[in-house]
Amino acid sequence: xxxxIGYVIILAASVGTYAVHGSLAALFVxxxxxxxxxxxxxxxxxxxxxxxxxxxxxxxPALFKGSPYNKTxxxxxxxxxxxxxxxxxxxxxxxxxxxxxxPESSPIFSKYPAFLHDHHAVEFLCDYLRxxxxxxxxxxxLENLMDIEIETHHAEAHxxxxxxxxxxxxxxxxxxxxxxxxxxxxxxxxxxxxxxLGKMIGGALVGTFLGILxxxxxxxxxxxxxxxxxxxxxxxxxxxxxxxxxxMSGYAPQVAVEFGRKVLFAxxxxxxxxxxEEIKSRKK
Numbered sequence: 001x002x003x004x005i006g007y008v009i010i011l012a013a014s015v016g017t018y019a020v021h022g023s024l025a026a027l028f029v030x031x032x033x034x035x036x037x038x039x040x041x042x043x044x045x046x047x048x049x050x051x052x053x054x055x056x057x058x059x060x061p062a063l064f065k066g067s068p069y070n071k072t073x074x075x076x077x078x079x080x081x082x083x084x085x086x087x088x089x090x091x092x093x094x095x096x097x098x099x100x101x102x103p104e105s106s107p108i109f110s111k112y113p114a115f116l117h118d119h120h121a122v123e124f125l126c127d128y129l130r131x132x133x134x135x136x137x138x139x140x141x142l143e144n145l146m147d148i149e150i151e152t153h154h155a156e157a158h159x160x161x162x163x164x165x166x167x168x169x170x171x172x173x174x175x176x177x178x179x180x181x182x183x184x185x186x187x188x189x190x191x192x193x194x195x196x197l198g199k200m201i202g203g204a205l206v207g208t209f210l211g212i213l214x215x216x217x218x219x220x221x222x223x224x225x226x227x228x229x230x231x232x233x234x235x236x237x238x239x240x241x242x243x244x245x246x247x248m249s250g251y252a253p254q255v256a257v258e259f260g261r262k263v264l265f266a267x268x269x270x271x272x273x274x275x276x277e278e279i280k281s282r283k284k
Contacts, residue, residue: 001066032207052159069235069236073268074239075278076114082254083282143245165227172212179204186201232265239264261275
């Protein structure tokens, strides 16, 4: 939603203010638009592997959706982690083996559909709970493995934002290419009347205008939004990591989930009392 609002403001501030003292018809040069869009998409495709191209375009629908990682989500996540750790503390690690092997039918996970819908997060949590059940890794080894996986996930998630950022950086240069092509066309028509030449020169300059506008007004915001969504989505893994490690270090479930609460962004972090009341209400 905010992306669309931003685009409207950008168009109003650029094209709208120009329309006050200029003619919008002068900006309507279809071939210039086609060339800029074609060069931009062509540069993106040529500079990336098929996998990354697919990821770059596949990430676009997420721009028009709100982030699922809000305070309500994290309250449920921490309450779920508490419930799992409380069961482990009371009945032993083997008591959760059925939950982690088949989380979709787990009595614990099924109470938290928002988390269960995030397949990557479910896989991350179940994998490390499974390692804890196996008892083959100590806390230091598990933390190192978690860091490597989170770093790998982070790098992969950043790929679409990085691609769009590089594409935006190249778009002004494509605008110059289109403008130069227009100037070459003007040079071949020097015998035409001044009014005709003026129109042709104006059309050539539209290419430069479009290159800069598309780059900083449209492509750069896409990269920025994707970057922010990656940062928001990465917090869930850090939260689960510190909770599990705190539990392995011997802390009680109440204290372990407090570790997880502390790593969250201030706007998404539930209060201590808020989380405590949620846990108590679920116990009842």
